[in-house]
Amino acid sequence: MTVTVAPTGVSPADVVAVARHDAPVTVGEAAVAAMARSRSIVDDIESSGRPVYGVSTGFGALAGTSIPPGRRAELQHALIRSHAAGVGAPMPREVVRAMMLLRVRSLALGHSGVRPVLAQGLVDLLNHGITPWVPEHGSLGASGDLAPLAHCALTLLGEGWVVGKDGARHSAAEALHAAGLRPLDLAAKEGLALINGTDGMLGMLLLAIADAGHLFAMADLTAALAIEAMLGSERPFLPELHAIRPHPGQSASAANIHRLLQDSRIMDSHRDDLAHAVQDAYSMRCAPQVAGAARDTLGFVTTVAQRELGSVVDNPVVLPDGRVESTGNFHGAPLGFAADFLAIAAAEVGAISERRVDRLLDVTRSRQLPPFLTPDAGVNSGLMIAQYTAAGIVAENRRLAAPASVDSLPTSGMQEDHVSMGWSATKKLRTVLDNLTSLLAVELLAGVRGLQLRAPLTPSPAGRAATALVAPIAGEPGPDVFLAPVLEGARDLIAGRHLRAAVEEATGPLA
Template sequence: MNVIVQPTGVTTADVLAVARGTAQVSIAEQTVAAMATSRAIVDGIERDGRPVYGVSTGFGALANTFIAPERRAELQHALIRSHAAGAGAPMPREVVRAMMLLRVRSLALGYSGVRPIVAQALVDLLNHDITPWVPEHGSLGASGDLAPLAHCAMVILGEGWVLGKDGHRMMGADALHAAGLTPITLSSKEGLALINGTDGMLGMLLLAVDDFAHLLAMADVTAALSIEAMLGTDRPFQPELHAIRPHPGQMTSAANLHRLLQGSSIMDSHRDDHEHAVQDAYSMRCAPQVAGAARDTLDFARQVAARELVSLADNPVVLPDGRVESTGNFHGAPLGFAADFLAIAAAEVGAIAERRVDRLLDVTRSRDLPAFLTPDPGVNSGLMIAQYTAAGIVAENRRLASPASVDSLPTSGMQEDHVSMGWSATKKLRTVLDNLTSILAVELLAGVRGLQLRAPLVPSPSGRACVAAVAAYTGEPGPDVFMAPIMEAARATIATPALRTDIESTIGPLS
């Protein structure tokens, strides 16, 4: 796949293809022309000698310091070096690649006043699979993701570090040399244009939106497993019951659950049983209300990300009429709010799933399933500690759901006196989603075990697909085994598309 950066930018699909795949990147001729036109305006300002922020002045609290023409290239390099001040472990390859493509996108819009060679230098890193070493700490989401983007910019200057194929870091100059690439020298305005924007926050939000969309479908799958295994009812998921409370996400999740539970002899076995509970517990009956609210929150975050994807977050901006104006568009509040809302929603999807797991394992509430889903309780503990793990992760997600975007603190001599913390919000959102994957993996194991223990009754087609996928690495219920490898395999089953594809081939697409 070849992603072509147009003057209008790139799409979400482009970002995912470059971040998570091997797509090559190129810059359209019209994009090159737009950047060249913008650069000509900056060159004119240089000739006129006008004081313009970022072109002939210092930065932040030093905005009123005039820089002599002969030192302006030095200023841009000094800016990159001083701002590459991150600390901590390196960010994942997919985040850094998304961030670099989005910075190219921003430059391509033709409002940043940079030469096309600057954007091409970042493209060269992507196409040669050179990933800058970007430490996890350093961005406050004010003036954008300054430190993370500076660490990327260091490499095109032939400096800084990159992430080696073995996970260790190597010198940026060595990586460029090995790829046959040459460092570039920056001109006025270009250093600032390389680091002033929301690309890191936006990249992580786009990746998270993609991940959460899949996890919500899998949350419906694992909820259906639990409901079926606990002899629950599908009656609360009838479409007419959700049409009278028409939240779109709720109706979608209820429709998924209703279809997932059809064709089950387990469900049929108690459909007319008068001793069966009239109402299931909230964690079963209200599954679409919680997952549906999360879906609606995801739709909001998707809209925010889509708007940001066509936005210019640089500062200052070079307007076509020759003006260079300072803006506040780099402030990450829209992305920070969206990420915090998503973290809250994802934490609750995990919390209700863990409550279903707890019911499945509790002999007093699981409707005749053996304690902890082991055929021989006492000698064997079954899934007892797997539930502990899920509970511990739920507790961590509750802490991570505390919003980062309300935690502003001033920097840069009070010039940047309110910051978004958008980088922190999007980064911790990814942790919450990774944790949610583990919680759903535990529910997958518990739900499948419950269905196996209902034999000879036959599960729904979806249930049968789940049993077949999980039994491949767990086998039939029996004596306790080493659980950690099974947990890892279940996480992969949740995170990857194979099981969902198998289910959808039988019952149709899950929304």
């Protein structure tokens, strides 16, 4: 798959393909023409001598400082060097690649006044696998992701650092030379156009959206396994009960769980048992209400991200009629709010998952399962401490669910007196989703162990498919084992697509 950047932008799937799968990138002819038209307007401004922010003036609080023509290229290079001021560990490769592609997309929209060679320079970095060293701290989300994008731009100049295949820091100049690439010299406005935008936070949000969609489906699977293992009822998931409260995410989640519970001898064993509980606990019965609300939140966040993908977020922008206007479109509030909202939803999907795990392990509530899902409790602790781990992660997710976007610290001599913290919001969202992966892994392990302990009764086709993949990692119920690698294996099953594919082959596609 080759991703071609057009004047209309790129798709979310394009971003994932380039960021995670190293898809090659090209700049389409129409995008080249759009950038050339925009650049001609900046060239006309340069020759006219009229003052325009970012072209013939300083930046931020220095916007009133006039820059003579002979020093305007120097201004752009100085801007990149001074703004590449991040600190901390490098951001993951996939984030940096997403950020670079999105900056190409922004330039290709034809409102930034840059030469096409600038976009091609970023494309060359992507296609040669050169990843700038972008520290994790430095962005306030307004004016966009200045510091992270400046670290990317610095590599174009043959300065700064890149991340090698060994994970260590290397010279950008040496990396360019090894790839047969030459450093770029910037013209008027080009330095500003390389760094003024929401590309870092948007890249992280798009990757998070892709992860969250998969994890919310896996949350329905692990919930179904736990409910089946605890002799829960399938009746709360009947479609007619969710049609009368028509939240689309709730209906989708309920339909998943209901289908996953079908054709189970375990479910058949207690369907007509009068002693069976009339109502299951909330963590079982209300699984689709929580996971479904998270799905609807994801739908809103996806809409925000798609709008941003088609947006011009540079400043100033070059309009087709020749005007160059200052905007506030670089402000990351839409993305920060969305990321915080999704973090809250994902944290709650994890929280209710942990409650089902706790119930599975508690002999007083698990409906005749042995304590901590071990057949020899006392000498063996079973999954007792796995639930401790889950509880600790839930507590961390609660802290991470506190919104970053309500915070703001003024900068640049009070010129930039309100910032979005969108970078922080999207960065911590990624951590919440990584934590959710771990929480669902614990529930997967506990649910399968519970199904194994119901033998000789056989589980649903979904339960059998899950057990077939978990058993080689976790073994059969018995003496305690070193649990950390088992949990890592379960994490891989949750994060990957193999388990989902096996379950869907047995039951049909998950929504």
